[in-house]
Each structure stands twice: as C-alpha cells, then as structure tokens.
Amino acid sequence: MKSFAKLGLAIWLTILLSLYNLSSAFAVDIVQVTSPGGIHAWLIEDRSNPIISMKFAFSGGSSVDPEGKEGLANLVAATIDEGAGDLDSQAFQAKLNDLSISLGFDAGREFFSGELVTLTKNKAIAFELLGLSLTGPRFDREPIERIRSQISLALKQRADDPGYKAQSTLRTLYYPNHVYGRANDGTLESLKNITISDLKSYLAENIVQNNLTIAVVGDVDGVELGTLLDQTFGGLTQKSKPFRVSGASPAIKGGTIILDEDIPQSEVIMAHRGISRDDPDYYAAFIVNHILGGGSFSSRLYQEVREKRGLTYSVGSYLSLLDQAPLVMASVATQNERVAETIRIMKEQWSLMAEEGPSEQELIDAKTYLTGSFPLSFTSTGRVANILLAMQLNDLGIDYLDQRNKYLEAVTLEDAKRVAKELFKPDSLTVVIAGRPVGLEEEAPLPFEQ
Template sequence: MSKPRWTTRQRPLVPNVRSLALVFAAFAFALLPRNAVAIEVQQVVSPGGIEAWLIQDESNPIIAVQAVFAGGAAADPDGKAGLAGMAAATLDEGAGDLDSQAFQKELADLSIRLGFRAGRDSFAGSLTTLTRNRDRAFDLLRLALTEPRFDTEPVERIRQQLIIRAQRNAVDPDAVAWSTLMATLYPDHPYGRQRNGTAETLAAIETSDLQTFVTERLALDNLYIGVAGDITPEDLGLLLDSTFGALPAEAAPLDLPEVNPSADGGTIVIDKEVPQSVVALGQSGLQRDDPDYYTAYAVNYILGGGGFASRLYEEVREKRGLAYGVYSYLQPLDHSALVVSGVATGNARVAESIEIIRAEWARMAAEGPTAEELENAQTFLTGSFPLRFDSTGALADILAGMQFEDLGIDYLERRNGYIEAITLEDARRVAGSLFKPEELTAVVVGQPENVEATRSAPDGS
C-alpha cells in the first residue's frame, strides 16, 4: 500500500471540510445506479482446470487481466532482498524469441500494457489490451511468465536503476522513516527487511536467482486470476490454458512464521538536516480474516483514514494548523498486521503533532466513536464503494484480490452489508481492543525540537 506524502502548508480557508466530504460521498452515491454493485462475477474453469473469475463487459473493446501469485518480497533469500522486485522489473524485458527491444516494441505497437509488481506477500502481473489484439497480448503474457530471457543488458540496466532508487531511499526522509519503523517492529522477521532491497543486496542478485524465482514462485497452485472486459467465458477458458498451462504445478514451499510486531511505544529519532521532520508510527493490528476487520476499518476511518473527515485531520490540521496532512490506516499482512499513522511537519511542530496523535489514539481507545461519527462513516464507506469500479483494470484487480484474500465470489454483493451491520457497541468494543497507545511506536526523521528519543534505531536500518 502506498503512503501519501505531505508537506507543511498553511491552513486552507475551507469551511467545515468534514461536512463537505460527507456531502461529496452522498452526492456520488446518489448519482450511481441502484444496481451499481450488482455486478455478475462468473467462475471460469478452463478445460485444463485453471480457474479465473470474470466480469464480462462488452461495452468497450478492452480486456484486463490481473494474475496474483502468493509469496512476494518477504520470501526473498537472505542477502538478496529486492529479488522479487527485480524479477518484476525484468520479466517484460525480453522473452522467448524476442529480446528486450523487440518485446517492448511489440507491446507499444499493439497498445498493450503489461507489467509486474512485487508486494511483501504477493507477486502480480497485469495486462490490458484491446480486444482485437487479445490473442497476441495473452501470448506475450505467457512468454513473460514462462520464457523470460534475463539477458545481460536489460538485467544490468534494471539493476542500476534499482540501485539508484535504493540509494535515494537511503537518504529520503519518508523512506527512511518507514523502513526504520518496519525494521523496528520486525527485527527478526523478513517483514523488517528493505522490501525493495539495498544497493548491496541488489548487487548480489545473479541471473540464476531470477531464473530460480520464476521456477519456484510462479506456479499454478498459488495463482489467482481476475479478468474483466470484452471476453466470453468460453474464450477465456481456452486462453487460460494457453497462457498459464505451462507454469509448474506447485510452487516451492514458503516458510514464513507468524509474528507479532515488537511495538513498545518508544520513540526513535534519526537526525537528518531537513526543514521538516517525517514521523511514522505503528502498532499491532488485525489481519484481513479477523471477524472484527470491517468494524476496525470503519473505526480507523473515523480516527485517521477518512482524510478531511477524520479526527486526526481535524485536530492536527484544522484546529491547530500543525501539518498539511495526517493519516492512519490498517495494514494487514499474511503473517502479521499493523495499524500505522504518519505526519510530516516543521521541526518546531513535531512534538505537538505526535502528542496530539497519541492523545487521539488514546481517546479513541477509551471512548470509541460517537453515534454520529459511525453513521457518517458507514454512509461514506458504503456510498463510495462503487467508485472503486472505475476501470476495467480496477475490476480485474479486485477479482484477483477477492480470491487471494478468500473473500468469496459474492463478496461484492456482501461487502456493504458488513459495514452496515456495525453497531455502536461493536465499534466501541473494537476501538478499545484495537488501539493501544502504549504500543504506538514512533520513528522521527529530521531535527525535531523537544522530541526525546527513548530507543535507538535497529542496526542496518
């Protein structure tokens, strides 16, 4: 999940932005058709037994595919952090009989978008094509997944690009704050490593490592496919076999233990000569399959996930003008979970900003939301949900995610019901158990005034 970056600005002359956000949500909801979420999701099983979920839409000649494999950067070998990310960046740099230039030229000539990305717990490929180029687009996806070339020139070019990015991240206050927080919370677990690698680990990755990644991680038994657009179930079934059928049947076992974050409520200060400090905060959270997840999602929206409509925004920015923005969000992982928060502000304002965040954390734990706050959150979260289906690619992404998270094929029909079923009693109960101010661990990067460090940054962070 990407985090917004904030800069210090003066408080805007916008009256009652919380009310405006709620009005926007209600207006957007009113414009949507009554059956906006009543989208038919079809289960497609190929003749060879490969499954995909499909939303068929013939209104535009576009097809989008999202293929997600379980296992991501957290499974990188020791000393070679960044392997999954490097594989993602090089899979489309030549495959089969096509070298890097020929492969990329064909994608461009046929207006095909093909790319890969590595998360901590997953590895995903996305494809978008015009219907008329469908067969060749699927074949290029097949080549990238099953016959990547990993030629020396593109591999070294990509390696240097990734090393430069890692070097920039090593001095970027925002990147340093968040990587240090993860290293602090997970000192003895792969979640605490640099997900995108360091200059040293990226330099250590060999072509054989990339080849091993493909053969061990990209397999049928850990594959989840979402497809949306102008394609029939019958045609999709045949393309599933021709595109993915050559993948290995089974991926190599993943050996990642469950882990609780080492959140002790302390504060780490990393001195950096910058005009404003970046603050990253975190504590333990709830995993995606927890029965209280949706209640926690709504409560966090009220605390800091709702932008203009959140308590943190109101207290930090609107009332005091301490920072341009402040936020919090749930971060469920496959083997752990976090609630995190962040703010960036001038060095003289950091101490007060952290104090207010901690105070609001404690107030939410002690009192929970009000009835009005919960009702407003439910209105926004249910009303804005259909706005996520704004493109064919977004639909394919959602379908693959539904399978990856084991949400069920009728999740789109059930999701708003989970939000609407939240009671005030439930919200206050979950707020009391979720938010742990004594755990809320902070990393500050900058030269903050009157902020006392209570612990040191972990070695190598």
C-alpha cells in the same frame, strides 16, 4: 520497480468511455471459470467496451528472496518482460507498444503480481506475449544490467529520503529477524549478488500453477477465456512446495526513536499491533479507523491537527494488513518546533477513541460515506479486476460485492466502541521521527509481550 508499459491513445480513450458504465453497473455476476487444463479464474464479462483487463498473482513475492539476495523478486518483476522467446528487449517492448498492450509485473512482500490490459482485437497476441514472458523470458545481460543500475540509483535516492528512513527503521525494529523487516527491493549490496541463474531459479520455483490466482474483467466470455488461460499459463510447472509467511509479532512496543536529519520539517510515523483482515471485528475496526484518521477531511486527526491548529498539511491513520503482521499506523510531517505538540495531540485522539469510541453520529456518517463511495472504486476494468483479485487472495467469497456494504451496516455503536477500546493502544505506539524535533528526546522501546 519498473512501471507498466504506457497504453496507446486508442485504449485510453476507450477506458475513459467506460468509466460511467462500470461505476453505474458494478453489481454484476462473477463467473468462476475453469479452463480445460484446470486453471481457475474469476470473470466479470463486460461487453460495453472492447477491452480485456487481467490481474493475477503468485504467492511468495519478496518473502522468498534468499538471504543475501534480497530484491530478487523485484528484479525478476522488472526484467521478465525485457525480451522473451525469439524477441529481444527492444522487439518485445515495441510489439507491446505498437498494439497498445499494457503488460507489467510487480513484486510485493507476499505476492508476485502482474497485469495485462489489451484491446479485444489484440487479445490473442497479448495473451501470447504474457505467456512467453512467464515461460520463456530471455534475461539477457544488457537489460538485466541496465535495470539493475536503475534500481541501484533508486535505492541511493531513497536512502536520502527522511520519510523512507523512518519507515525502514520502524520495520527493522519491529521485525529484526523476519522477512517483513527486510527491504522489499533489496539493498545495494544484495542487488549485486543476484545472478541470472537466480532469476531463472525464482521463476522455476515460484511462478507455478498452484500458486496462481487470476481475475479478468472485460470483453470475453468464459469459454474463450478458458482457452486463453491454458495457452498463457498451461506451460507453467503445476506444483511447488506450499508457501506461507511465518507469523511475525512486533519485537518492541512504545518508545520514541529520533533519526537525526538536518531538515526543517520532521517526518513522523507511528505504529502498534493491529487487526487481521480475516478477524470478525475487521469491519468495525475499518470504520473506527476511518473516523480517527482514515477519513481524510472528516477524520478526527485531520480536524484536530490541521484544521484547528494548522500543524500540518496532511495527517492520517490506516490499517496495514500484511498477512502475518497487521499494524495500525499513522503518519504526519510538521515543522521541527511543532513535532512535540503534534504527537501529543495525535496520542490524545488515540486515547479518546480508545476510551469513548465514536459517537452515534460519527458512526452514521462513516457508514454513509464508506457504503456510498464504494461504487466509485469501479471506474475501469482494471480497477474492478484488482478488486476481484483481492477478493480471492483474502478469501472474501464470490458474493463479496453484494455483501460488503451489509457487513459495514451491521456494525453497531456497541461494536464500534468495543473494538476501538481493543484496537487503539496509545501507550504501545512506537514513534519514529526523522528530523530535529524540538523538545523531544529519545525513549527506549519496551520488548513486545504476547
């Protein structure tokens, strides 16, 4: 919930200077580092600028929040750096700010993650402060209550947002008895139930070494990094009980749900079951979704819904890749009088892609864009560290940077057509509309069948 501490001017200037170097030289060696204490990390050593970026994640996230205390992981992430050791909240944050150290945490559904960015000259104190926040957070009452109030206010504001209501409703209907169906940040009621003892228990049970994945990019070598890793993470408990989110099939399919909102423009979200990241057909699915709605200006949905008919400003589809609940999703916002037409056209394009698949030229164009734009992901040490972390969390292999474009190029037109037919199921699309769409009525969804 809480954003990362702002970087100082000096570190921003250094990052800006590094943009070209990283984007033009991303094909570099990834080194597997093991510290003397047995902590593992992937490292790309980059001496072009005096910056170190580290991204790390502990498995669990909000999925391990106890029932009735949803939002616990999120509150931990928002308060863990509000004072640690002998430093209270103001002193801890002042030290980060004075040394241009960016330190922050976030709780997703499946991972509790963190980020550290520092100038090389401040690395010792930066890693020390991170370690202190993980092993000795104060959880003082004043910052806890201050941030609890901030989160409560954000929850109240979000509760009035039609787009969020549509997403929340879809999630709850799809996974009514699963952690994926819960609000990631909790509710106003569950937030009140969380105690300081709960925060400490979450840390003790989940912020442990065998749940930890680390990626580092920047001005540091493997030997020095190993020492820093032990100093930072060595104080954590080594083991916890294994964790994995249980499987989650959608409870429903199809249907149209209308949430009455007195607004001139309806928010629409559509979804059906998707494809997992480790599926052999993932790359073909990635390409055909890009052609259907993931490719922004070039996609079929954009061309048909916006360019040809002017029904909306923005429309698109995407692959949602939660570990145990992959979905294909689409979203659009349009005037109430035009919702029915917009949904009809989107479903027509969904059907057309399923029946015919992409054309040969569409496949060529998609490959050209997706492979050619890949280096643009490497525009800072932080973004590269994010990619390294994702590679590990998704078991993509240490050679993924060299292999990724080859995987895409290997997708044939036959592959793309076959996967499009298997992936896109227009009759299974569940549509949730927040607004007052003209000419549409609710249609009860059907139970999902394996």
